[in-house]
Amino acid sequence: MPVATVREPMSQLLCQRLEASFPEAERTVALEKLKFLLRSIQNVPPITHTPPPMQPANPWPLAQVYQRLVLPEDGTPRGPLTADEDxxxxxxxxxxxxxxxxxxENADVPGIRRPQSEIHARLLNEVRREFDALPFPPPRGEWETSTLLVAADLMVRAMLNGVQPTEVAIVASQEIPALPGRHLGGVKVHVVAWSAAIGLPWHTDATANPNAWDPSNPLGNEGNLLRxxxxxxxMDLRSLQQ
Known part of the structure; x- marks a missing residue:
């Protein structure tokens, strides 16, 4: 079961290993980006289903980062890693x-258990689409920070409920005005997720939504996103320091 854990995303040893493998002009940005990515999934159990990405020709950026952390360059710290570094x-x-x-593929087929990373990737794409459709200006000029954090939070909540969600919707949103001396405004959203293979609960109260509920036509009844x-x-606010 996921448990909130507070830990530094990168030790001094790992920071030194990573910094030594980048040109000096790129080190700070690369390290800060990785730290944020690690913080964004700090409560998601990192359950993998493939071997570590150690092939030298692997073109994916995070595979290269992994190799730089595992195979330190000359002059950088070696020795055994701590539990937090592992x-x-x-x-x-x-x-x-x-x-x-x-x-x-086939997200609506029941009975298929997916690798956790595939579900997480699906959530990222679904959340990204929903944020991009909002009529409000994005905090800090883009929605990607919110996308990463919301997808990870949905992943944790889904694991706690034993669900592998494949669908995401923003069912309510509002723009938050700036508060002088505190923040520059932002947005607040209510996000829901569910599995296409299981579907949504149906309305059980005929008076809850008379425009959607028809007892004589159950196949036409709409699912209730709020269930x-x-x-x-x-909530994502634009800080005064940006």
Whole structure:
């Protein structure tokens, strides 16, 4: 069961290994991007189903990062890794699997258990589509930060509920006005997720939505998004420092 854990995403040893493998001008950006990615999935168990990406010709960026962390360059720290450092490597391996996960096929077929990374990749694409459809200006100029964090949060909630969600919808959204001295405004959304293979619960109260509910035509009844198994309230504010 996922458990919230607070830990530094990268130890000094791993930071030194990574920094030594990048040109000086790229080191800070590369390290900060990796730290954020690791923080974004800090509560997602990094369960993988493929061997570590150690092939030298592997073109995926996170495969190259993994190799730089595992095979330190001359002059960088060696020696055994701590439990937290091993966890960070598993996280990078997991992120790599999410990065190269194939498009999810037959998402509406019941009884198929998918690799966790494929479900996570599907959630990223679904959340990205939903955010891009919002009529509000995105915080910090783009939605990607929110996408990464929301998809990870949905993943944890889904695992706690024993669900492998394949569909995502934003069922409510609002723009938050700026608060002088506190923030520059932002957005608040209610996000839901469910499995296409299981479907959504049907309306049980004929008066709840008379325009959708027809007892004589059950095949025409609409699913109730507010009864989806995974629910999340999310708020993203533009900080004064951006």
């Amino acid at each position: 966890h960070a490597l598993r996280q990078v391996h997991y992120l790599y699997e999410v990065q190269f996960a194939p498009k999810l 989806a198994p995974v629910q999340l309230e999310w």
